[in-house]
Structure formats: C-alpha cells, structure tokens
Amino acid sequence: MTIREVATTPFPDQKPGTSGLRKKVPVFQQTGYAENFIQSIFDSLEGFAGRTLVIGGDGRFHNRAVIQTAIRMAAANGFGTILVGRGGILSTPAASHVIRLHGAFGGIILSASHNPGGPTEDFGIKYNIANGGPAPERITDAIFARSRTIDRYRILDAADVDLDCDGETRVGDAIVWVIDPVADYTALMEELFDFAAIRALIGSGFRIAFDAMSAVTGPYATEILEQRLGAPKGTVRNGLPLPDFGGHHPDPNLVHARALYDEMMGPEAPDFGAASDGDGDRNLIIGKGIFVTPSDSLAMLAANAHLAPGYARGLAGIARSMPTSGAADRVAEALGIPLFETPTGWKFFGNLLDAGQATICGEESAGTGSNHVRETDGLWAVLLWLNILAARRQSVQTIATEHWARFGRNYYARHDYEGVDTIAADAVIASVRGRLADLPGATIDALRIEAADDFAYHDPVDGSQSHGQGIRILFEGGSRIVFRLSGTGTSGATIRVYIERFEPAGGDLGRATGDAIADLVAAAEAIADIAGHTGRTVPDVVT
Numbered sequence: 449m450t451i452r453e454v455a456t457t458p459f460p461d462q463k464p465g466t467s468g469l470r471k472k473v474p475v476f477q478q479t480g481y482a483e484n485f486i487q488s489i490f491d492s493l494e495g496f497a498g499r500t501l502v503i504g505g506d507g508r509f510h511n512r513a514v515i516q517t518a519i520r521m522a523a524a525n526g527f528g529t530i531l532v533g534r535g536g537i538l539s540t541p542a543a544s545h546v547i548r549l550h551g552a553f554g555g556i557i558l559s560a561s562h563n564p565g566g567p568t569e570d571f572g573i574k575y576n577i578a579n580g581g582p583a584p585e586r587i588t589d590a591i592f593a594r595s596r597t598i599d600r601y602r603i604l605d606a607a608d609v610d611l612d613c614d615g616e617t618r619v620g621d622a623i624v625w626v627i628d629p630v631a632d633y634t635a636l637m638e639e640l641f642d643f644a645a646i647r648a649l650i651g652s653g654f655r656i657a658f659d660a661m662s663a664v665t666g667p668y669a670t671e672i673l674e675q676r677l678g679a680p681k682g683t684v685r686n687g688l689p690l691p692d693f694g695g696h697h698p699d700p701n702l703v704h705a706r707a708l709y710d711e712m713m714g715p716e717a718p719d720f721g722a723a724s725d726g727d728g729d730r731n732l733i734i735g736k737g738i739f740v741t742p743s744d745s746l747a748m749l750a751a752n753a754h755l756a757p758g759y760a761r762g763l764a765g766i767a768r769s770m771p772t773s774g775a776a777d778r779v780a781e782a783l784g785i786p787l788f789e790t791p792t793g794w795k796f797f798g799n800l801l802d803a804g805q806a807t808i809c810g811e812e813s814a815g816t817g818s819n820h821v822r823e824t825d826g827l828w829a830v831l832l833w834l835n836i837l838a839a840r841r842q843s844v845q846t847i848a849t850e851h852w853a854r855f856g857r858n859y860y861a862r863h864d865y866e867g868v869d870t871i872a873a874d875a876v877i878a879s880v881r882g883r884l885a886d887l888p889g890a891t892i893d894a895l896r897i898e899a900a901d902d903f904a905y906h907d908p909v910d911g912s913q914s915h916g917q918g919i920r921i922l923f924e925g926g927s928r929i930v931f932r933l934s935g936t937g938t939s940g941a942t943i944r945v946y947i948e949r950f951e952p953a954g955g956d957l958g959r960a961t962g963d964a965i966a967d968l969v970a971a972a973e974a975i976a977d978i979a980g981h982t983g984r985t986v987p988d989v990v991t
C-alpha cells in the first residue's frame with residue numbers, strides 16, 4: 449500500500465461553526481472537500497504518530513464514504529490504531545467515551561447532529577480532543593487557518609475496510625479495529641445509574657415512550673431500555689438509524705417530535721416520554737401532560753442528581769450556556785456550589801469539567817451532560833430522569849411543581865427565524881448592538897431594562913477570551929431577552945431570540961408559557977425590529 453501526496457487547492461468556506469464543519473452533502477462530495485478538511489485537522493495537531501484515533505458517525509447519508517476516506521488518511525498521516533464503530537456508527541457521547549476509555553489522541557465524529565440528512569441535506573465533520581470533548585476554539589481556528597492555505601493531502605491507496613464485521617484489519621502501518629458501538633457506553637451507564645431501581649419502576653407498570661427519530665440512539669436505547677431495563681418491545685420507536693432519518697429533522701423539539709408530544713398530552717399518555725437527536729447528544733423530556741423545558745430539566749436534574757449512585761457525593765458545580773435560563777442558578781445557590789455561564793456550544797464546558805469545577809452542564813437547546821464524558825448526552829439525561837423517578841416514585845408533574853414551589857419558575861421559550869437572508873440577519877444583530885449603550889434604564893411598557901451587553905466569556909481555567917457570543921438584555925426582576933445568530937445552519941442565517949420571565953416562589957407558577965412571556969416577546973420585537981429588517985412577523989420554530 450502506497451501513501452500518496454495529492455495536490456489540492458483550498459476551499460474558502462471550511463470554518464467550523466458552533467459544532468464542527470456543517471455543509472450540504474453535495475458540498476462535501478466535491479473532489480477533495482472532505483480530504484482538505486481532514487488534512488487541515490491533522491496539520492493542526494502535533495504528536496499523534498503511533499497514537500489512536502476514534503472514528504464514528506451518526507449513520508447519515510455519506511457517513512460510510514467519509515469514514516473510509518478518514519481511515520485511509522489517518523493511516524497515511526501516521527496514526528497507529530484507528531477505532532471505528534461497527535457500521536460506521538458511534539453516537540457523539542459514545543464517541544466521547546470511547547476516546548477517553550481507550551486513551552485515544554482524539555476522534556473524528558461525522559455528524560450534522562439535529563440537521564436533516566440525505567443526498568441533498570446536511571453532513572458534518574467535527575474533531576474531538578483527548579479529553580473526549582469538542583476541539584476548543586484555539587484548535588478550530590487553527591484548522592480553519594490551515595484550510596485556507598492547504599496545498600496537499602496525504603492518503604493511502606487501500607481497499608475499503610469492512611465496517612460491518614467486528615475485528616482487526618491492517619491498513620498500511622495502522623491497525624483498524626471495528627468495535628461494538630454500544631457496549632462501552634452501556635457499561636458506563638450501568639456504573640452511573642441504579643439499573644435495579646429503574647427496572648423495578650418499569651416492572652411496576654411505569655410506561656416509557658422513547659423516540660429515536662430514526663437516528664443514532666436507536667441501537668443504544670433498545671439495548672439499554674428494552675434489553676437491560678426490561679421495558680417492553682416497542683418502547684423505542686423509530687429505532688433503526690436511517691441515512692435520511694426517514695425524511696424528518698432528527699431534532700427532538702416540540703415541532704419535530706410533535707407526535708410524541710401529542711401522545712404525551714393525550715388521555716392514554718405513558719408516564720414518561722423522551723427523544724434524542726441525529727447524533728444522540730440531545731434530549732427531549734416530556735412527562736404525562738407536561739413538557740419540561742431543557743433549562744428546567746437541567747435545574748431539576750441538578751437538584752436531584754444525588755439520588756443516582758454516580759452523583760451520590762454531590763456536585764462540584766453547574767455550568768450552563770448563556771442563553772439557557774437561570775433556573776439552574778437557583779439550584780446552585782441552594783446547594784452552595786458555583787454556577788458557570790459559558791458561550792453557546794459544548795466545547796466551552798470541557799475545561800470546567802476537566803478541572804473538576806463543574807459536574808453537570810446544560811444548554812437550552814436540549815443538551816445536558818456531566819463529567820462522565822465531554823459531550824452532551826441524550827440517553828444519559830433520560831436515564832438520570834428515570835433514576836430520579838425510580839427513587840422518588842412521583843410523577844414528572846409533581847417533581848416539576850415541587851421544584852418551582854421551592855426555587856421559583858423561569859418561563860422560557862426560544863423563537864427561531866430560519867433561512868433568513870444573511871445581510872438582514874446581521875443587520876438585526878448590528879442594530880441591537882448599536883443600541884446597547886442606550887438600553888439600560890429604558891422602559892418598554894412595564895418592563896425596565898437593568899443592563900444590556902454583548903456576552904464575552906473569560907475561561908476561568910485557561911484564561912482564554914471569547915467575544916461576541918450573543919446580546920443580553922436583562923430586566924429588573926430577573927427576566928431576560930437574548931439575541932444571537934446560529935452557528936450550525938447550512939443555508940442562510942437563523943436568528944435565535946431567547947425569552948425568559950422569572951417568577952419567584954410564591955408567585956403565579958402555573959401559567960401558560962406563551963401568556964407569561966407575551967410582554968417580553970413584544971419587547972424583543974420593539975428592540976430588534978425583526979419584522980422591519982427581515983419581513984418576518986412570526987418565528988418559524990418556537991421551542
């Protein structure tokens with residue numbers, strides 16, 4: 449087998465976003481496109497000769513082709529061992545665990561997460577470092593810089609590896625191991641949670657519905673919920689990963705997991721409903737008759753985590769992304785532990801987890817996780833909920849009601865305006881940014897603005913700075929509006945408006961969210977004039 453140095457020219461658009469490089473499949477299918485990006489990753493790293501690389505993906509269209517390319521390139525670039533999930537499958541949290549468990553140098557995860565898949569839909573490549581977490585900005589910046597000047601990539605002439613058979617193959621000087629994608633992850637979950645208690649809960653007639661959305665969590669959820677925990681067959685729906693996710697968005701929110709939501713609100717609802725996304729890192733939690741917002745879920749999990757064996761000794765701290773509601777802040781305060789507010793994206797949690805400063809982290813976008821891996825973890829959140837339900841033997845509704853009565857309630861919604869013209873979207877943000885100095889002290893109807901800023905983060909562990917991470921408008925009494933642009937889309941821009949009303953304990957805790965935040969929604973429009981800039985009068989997605 450010979451190593452070839454292939455001459456190439458740069459593509460100008462290989463800047464990683466919130467979570468890796470995401471583009472339409474036809475973009476990735478251009479000659480040299482994936483190769484350039486993968487070589488740019490390797491060229492930005494040092495010291496991996498003879499070390500282990502983990503490769504896996506969420507099974508979407510184009511997954512297998514890029515896995516073969518990545519194997520040939522990793523071998524040609526000098527990695528000693530390459531671990532690949534069988535079928536090219538590894539959920540994002542499972543990949544994170546495999547990297548850590550096997551002491552790998554890093555991993556390449558092929559996914560566009562919650563974005564749709566198929567021949568004309570989305571694909572993505574992300575690099576994770578040795579701690580199992582997404583590469584920090586310093587590395588993603590280096591990858592982008594390298595992609596602008598790259599002039600050759602290195603690849604081995606070799607036959608395709610059989611991805612469907614566990615075992616060992618030699619590719620050049622490297623050993624390729626095809627591993628069971630589910631086994632290591634399942635063992636980790638058994639360490640963290642009281643499977644016997646959850647099994648007893650299910651045995652007592654507690655009913656679960658889990659929607660894998662034809663994405664990567666199917667095999668994991670089937671093994672854990674149905675095989676290990678004894679839930680009846682059929683508990684896991686859409687459990688077979690499909691290259692196009694059955695034509696759906698594998699995004700576990702109230703729009704794309706609508707059927708589950710409707711069922712959970714109906715008279716025959718199971719006790720607990722959940723879903724995960726394309727690559728298995730997100731979670732949707734719905735109790736009988738009650739949707740738990742991801743921000744509330746983070747707070748409720750943190751408040752009850754000690755009921756699970758893996759967290760019995762308590763939490764060192766909680767971290768949340770800036771747009772995530774302040775519900776977790778009140779739990780941290782009550783527990784007497786620190787609360788960290790980071791920019792959007794899981795890569796900002798890595799240092800806090802590594803340093804032992806935070807144990808549980810979460811984002812309003814339905815990502816929740818802990819120090820067990822360095823990624824957000826959908827099934828982990830589901831299992832922690834089940835462990836808490838098994839320990840408390842109360843309904844999700846009761847747990848939520850008691851939580852709000854103790855901590856107060858953060859009514860919360862995110863309004864997304866999708867596929868907006870990029871210039872118009874930039875203009876929205878620029879005009880709000882331009883008003884930042886004038887907003888503090890201003891009133892909009894009965895709401896008084898206390899502070900307004902462009903969020904910047906100073907990492908307390910490595911001292912790095914990140915600027916321009918979203919605009920915060922903070923109101924008296926703890927309510928908030930946040931504006932930012934998405935960094936994961938592949939066409940046009942998405943404007944995200946995050947709206948939150950804080951209602952203290954003793955206040956009106958049982959309102960409909962839409963009513964509770966109506967004045968803030970109006971204030972957001974008054975401040976940003978989204979209609980004027982974009983012509984859009986209503987959001988495309990409300991979650």
Ligand code: VG1
Nearest residue numbers: 466467561562793811813934935936
């Ligand atoms: C979105 C979410 C963010 C999340 C990111 C990756 O980013 O808002 O919280 O970390 O997706 O999630 P953005 O830049 O589009 O707002 V995953 O599950 O899709 O990789």
Ligand code: CO
Nearest residue numbers: 561562727729
């Ligand atoms: Co995801």
